[in-house]
Amino acid sequence: MKGGEAVESIVVAIDTSGSIDDKMIKEFLTEVAGMIQAYKIETLYVLSIDAALQTTNKFKNPRDLRTLKVDIKGGGGTDFRPAFDFIEDVLRKQFTVLIYITDAMGTFPDTPQYQNKVIWCVKGDGKVPFGKRVQLGD
Numbered sequence: 838m839k840g841g842e843a844v845e846s847i848v849v850a851i852d853t854s855g856s857i858d859d860k861m862i863k864e865f866l867t868e869v870a871g872m873i874q875a876y877k878i879e880t881l882y883v884l885s886i887d888a889a890l891q892t893t894n895k896f897k898n899p900r901d902l903r904t905l906k907v908d909i910k911g912g913g914g915t916d917f918r919p920a921f922d923f924i925e926d927v928l929r930k931q932f933t934v935l936i937y938i939t940d941a942m943g944t945f946p947d948t949p950q951y952q953n954k955v956i957w958c959v960k961g962d963g964k965v966p967f968g969k970r971v972q973l974g975d
Contacts, residue, residue, distance in 0.1 A: 846880040846932045850920035852939035854887040854913060861960055865938040868958060868973065882928075886920055887913035893923070915943025924951075938973070941965055 851865050869883060883894040917937065924932060936956045941963025948967040949955070955968030964970075 846882065846928070847876070847878050848882045848884065848920070848924060848928070848932050848935045850884045850886055850917075850935065850937045850939075852887070852915060852917075852937070852943070853885040853891060854915035854943065856915065856940055856942055861940075864960070864973070865958075868938055882923075882932075884920055884923060886917070888916045889913070890919040890923060915939075917943055918946040921946045921949060924949075935968075937968075939963070941970075 849869050851862065851869075853862065857865075879897070881896045883896070884890060885892045917939070920935065920937060924930060924935060930951060932954070934954050934956060936958060938958045938960075940961045941957060941959045942961075945966050952967040957965040957968055957970045958973050959965065959970055960973040
């Protein structure tokens with residue numbers, strides 16, 4: 838994806854497990870705001886996930902995160918599979934990209950067929966088994 842490019846739908850999954858503190862969640866939301874400003878997004882899904890899908894926020898034509906009410910919940914263990922279940926069950930694999938913002942410490946799903954549409958934004962030194970890994974500042 839290139840800045841200014843129009844994209845159909847972006848799914849942003851935010852790790853809200855117990856290992857992620859409020860400061861990190863604020864940093865994660867700042868990353869989401871940057872994505873909104875950089876691309877012309879038709880639909881944005883912001884998911885908060887710990888061991889389960891906690892909240893789903895859907896925005897049509899988002900422009901500025903400050904004007905969006907994002908419901909974030911969590912605090913349990915870490916399981917990345919609920920985001921992939923959401924893509925399979927709700928979106929029926931119809932999405933442009935999944936951006937997972939996390940410390941990468943948790944249970945990963947089996948490698949999906951759409952692994953080239955997965956970007957892991959990782960705070961810390963956690964490893965990911967598939968997709969593209971982008972390091973967030975420490």
